[in-house]
Amino acid sequence: MKIAVIGSTHAGTAAVTNMANMYPEAQITVYERNDNVSFLSCGLALYVGGVVEDPQGLFYSSPEELQKLGVTIRMQHDVKDIDAETKTIYAENLVTGAQLTDSYDKLVITTGSWPVTPPIEGIDLENILLAKNYNQANTIIERAEHAEKVTVVGAGYIGVELVEAFEKSGKEVTLIDGADRILNKYLDEAFTSIVEEDFENRGITLAMNETVQRFEGSGSQVGRVITNSGSYETDLVIMCVGFRPNTDLVRGIVDTLDNGAIIVNEYMQTSHPDIFAAGDCCAVTYNPTGKHAYIPLATNAVRMGTLVARNIMEPVMPHGGTQGTSGLHIYDYNMASTGLTETSAQLLDIHVKSFTIEETHRPAFMPTAENVKLKVTIDPETRKILGAQVLSKADVTQSINTMSVCIQAGMTIDQLAYVDFFFQPHFNQPWDFLNKAGLEAQQDYNRTPALV
Template sequence: MKVAVIGCTHAGIFSARGILETDPEADVTVFERNKSVSFLSCGIALWVGNHVSDPAKMFYDSVESMEADGIKMKMQHDVIEVDLATKTLTYKNLITDEETTEQYDKIVITTGSKPILPPLPGIDGANIFKCKNWDDATAIKEAAKDAKSAIVIGAGYIGAEIAEQFSVTGVKTTLIDGLNRVLAKNFNKEITDEIEAEYKNHDVTLGLGQMVQSFEQTENGVKVITDKGEYEADIAVLGIGFLPRTDLFTGQVEMIKNGAIIVDKYMQTSVPDVYAAGDSATVFYNPTQQNDYIPLATNAVRQGILVGKNILKPTVEYLGTQSTSAVELYDHAMAASGLNEQLAQARGITDYDTVTIEQDYRPDFMLTTTPVRATLLWDVKTRRVLGGEFYSKHDISQTANALSLAIQNQMTIDELAMSDFLFQPNFSQPINFLGAVAMAAAAK
């Protein structure tokens, strides 16, 4: 069996390795336009802020290791044309410009995503940086060495983290977003209000509710013009978001509106012997029971594993995702799983309710403790848990994982309220805050 894997970040790596585990005799070829594989781009902001011990450790796999395990690695080879019906692809050697066409028995699309780059005047300027791959990371890190000021466009996870790290390393920072709150799609207003106060305490200028109109190169850097003002800095970083990199397959395979390839529970596309995984594909979003687009490394890894397990025949079903995530800004931890009110409304879900509580994470007789704010969202009719979020100076990240399991298993607020959570004064109250917020939901 001859298999082509197009793209090799997270989904591509786990697909290629998984295929060989399922069929050690498979002839697996990976095509990757870049020089490296497995870069953990979520570490870019941490590297900028000097929190990375060794940038080489931001890679968890290597070309050499994959080749040693029997995978043919065509690095710096760009797939420029694909005919999924005939299982034929043409690729270009980016070093020699030589083009080659080959046929495969099965094709795996793990082409990932691309940064959203609106067609704005000046967006390709010399002092404007994308934030996606290793080359982007090294460029930002190098530019940050001498930068005294920076503008970050986009206040989602990526932009929020980059802006925070600039601000704590002495770079005068401006954070711009078209929405009127930082992390507006990720957390409720009570949380984002507090985080915005932290940005201001660290001298970050917030340009929220503003749409960028254009960029201009200046003598010392870059000017960003929005519909409400102008901002100047040495550098600008784009963290606007991502779209699936699937242009090669338009019209050949079923997609949702943004171009993400629709896959079934075995990672199969609408075309026989063609699979897709990671940022190029849809996920099954358990809170809504619908296909969605949620580009997260965790989704890419699990979908890649499933490609390997199902490459010969449908064997292991996808359990879906809750889009579980966390971030730390200015020593405040925020974690979430499933829907919040903004996400629910954006998906047309209105028959829900929410409750928020605040309690110290462990008993007050301890020498130290700190409050945790917990919010839960559920379906009013079925009482099924749909989502929640947590906020504290205490590390509450793993609570989002526990909530994720509750959502995945379609637990009700009543079942979550009566679930068994540990009590030990070093770690928790007699009623853990996850159980407490579920009890508050059930009582409401």
């Protein structure tokens, strides 16, 4: 059995490692454009900010480790074309320019994603950088050393993490986003307003509801960002406006969503029976809606990559879908979300009802007790839980992993009210705040319905 794998970050490394262990007789060949594998891009801002001092900790494998498993590694090789009928791939050695042809029995596409780069006037000026891989992280660190004013375009997770890193290192920071608030894909306004106030108190300039019109510079160096309603001097710009699936190679070969994300079945199989796919290049079943969605997260990628290995010989282990569960630590705040927010539900034209709990995370007799804000979103007809968000200076983010399980299991808000959670004054209240969300829902409905 010859297995070819294109790309080796989260999903690719998980697939290759598991396949090598499960099928020692298989001939596995990996094609990777970069000079490294398995970079944890979710740690990029920590590396830029100096929290991670040894960047090798951001790699959980290496070409050498994969080779020890008997895998053939072709680093800095770019696959240019695939012939799915003859099961042939055509690649180029990016160092020597040599052309290579190879065959496969099974093909695994784990080509990941790439930062969106809008066609903005002046975007080719120096010191306008992307934030995705290890080499880009090193460039950001190098250029930031000589920059006093830094502009981050895009207020998602990576964008706000970089804002924190630059502000802590003494930079004058501006954050620009076309949405009306930061982190709008993950949290509702009641949560993001708290983080925004904290940013502004730290001297960070928030330019929300603004889109970049052009970049201006002196010579080849960027010096100013012009938006639809403002102008900002800058020495360095980091573009963090989102990611797109890196799937140009397979367009027309396998089925995709409109944005190019590869559609796979529950066994990670594409529309072509001998081609599998996993990770940021794929769509995944989003459990709150039951439909395919593009949710590029490392957690999704490693699960999907592992399932490729489990199912590549025969379908045995289905994917359970995702809630898009994620968490973030910014300054003093810990926040996490799973499933639908009211904002995302409105965009999807889904009618939901929400319940918000605010209380201290442990009893008042304890020396310290931090405020916790929890919001749970449900289907008002079935009362099933569809989403949850939490924010606190205490680290209560694991509660959102619990809520993710509730969504995946199809639990109702009524069942949540009486789930058995422990009580210990160091950690929580006699009634856990998750229970209280369920109790609040029952009081709101002014009835005690039968459990579904």
